Amino acid sequence: MKFNGTDAYVATPDMAVAVNAAIRLERPLLVKGEPGTGKTELARQIAGSLGLELIEWNVKSTTRAAQGLYEYDAVSRLRDSQLGDPRVGDVANYIRRGPLWRAFTAGEKVVLLIDEIDKADIEFPNDLLQELDRMEFFVYETGETVRARTRPIVVITSNNEKELPDAFLRRCFFHYIRFPDQETLARIVSVHFPGIKPALIRAALTQFFEIRETPGLRKKPSTSEVLDWLKLLLADDLAPEDLRRDPSEALPRLHGALLKNEQDVHLFERLAFIARGRRS
Structure with a gap:
């Protein structure tokens, strides 16, 4: 499993080295660079080149780390209980799986893109440390532990709007996309x-x-x-x-x-x- 660019994406030698090193190390690839230099597109081209599914998580200023795992829709469950809906007996019916859950439980290796992580709150990266490191998380509502069947290729992009925590950086393989000559x-x-x-x-x-x-x-x-x-x-x-x-x-x-x-x-x-x- 090796990335060397595609017919639609020019990958410089140092970029190809970074992508392949992150894949071998099974570490998230943290990609920084000026806006418009192809950071998001890199993840899409990695997926296309290796024939893998791409799961995208587009981070916004209001995004919470827990949303990447799952969300429990308590409001819908309360409404359904008032209406006598039989689904309320199983809390799993009200769990919305996030992109990390979908990536962890995919039938085969996928590429998980966490796009523009620096848009979120400063604690956002720290809140994902354990999940990205251990490739598992606990669902309190159902009492189950979700573990990655196959470790996904994780690509994280940043426009450098905020400094990322050292503990988070330590767990990543870093690549900066320089503006091309x-x-x-x-x-x-x-x-x-x-x-x-x-x-x-x-x-x-x-x-x-x-x-x-x-x-x-x-x-x-x-x-x-x-x-x-x-x-x-x-x-x-x-x-x-x-x-x-x-x-x-x-x-x-x-x-x-x-x-x-x-x-x-x-x-x-x-x-x-x-x-x-x-x-x-």
Whole structure:
């Protein structure tokens, strides 16, 4: 069982090493990186490459760790008891299985994605330590212990919005997805847009990296955003020469795909104003 990327996902050598090391160690793979660098997609591609089912747990600010195990619907049970429903005699009818329970009891190995763990409360990772370490948990309402039949491949993503506890980090294999260099990004573009002209890729990525490396930029455009931008360039049938931008021009073509807040738009407008002033 080895991951080397897929036809739809360019995995760098260090990424492939990290994924395969986590699989061999049977440790959760903690993946960090800028938003839009393909952290969530990595879990999906691991599942697809290895022919495994993917179970996703999308974490929100209100998510509690216990929801990953199960939820007991006491309200529905009370309502059914008032209506004389015979199901109330078995509390198991009111247990909703969470993604960890489904992953633990799957008939074969699965990939479990815990997406954006840093969105939740700071205690959220600590509350999952024992379950992810021992691969089991106790259901108080039914008195049963749920144990993993086959240890799932666990992928945990984080956008670094919060620091994760040391005790949690110690149990994970860590990988940081660095922003790809121009050559790697060109390979990623070619995967998503087969047949795109190399000249257009060169012109677009040259301008993209100029934008991304502009001093003072509040939010740097990501991999997903350059793919959106290229999709629009192709839809408008633009040629490489159409992308050449004079410094005195305020904004790049279709800038809304790359610049996502008014501060960065104003930054480019100011830079263009300064360039026009130097010319006059």
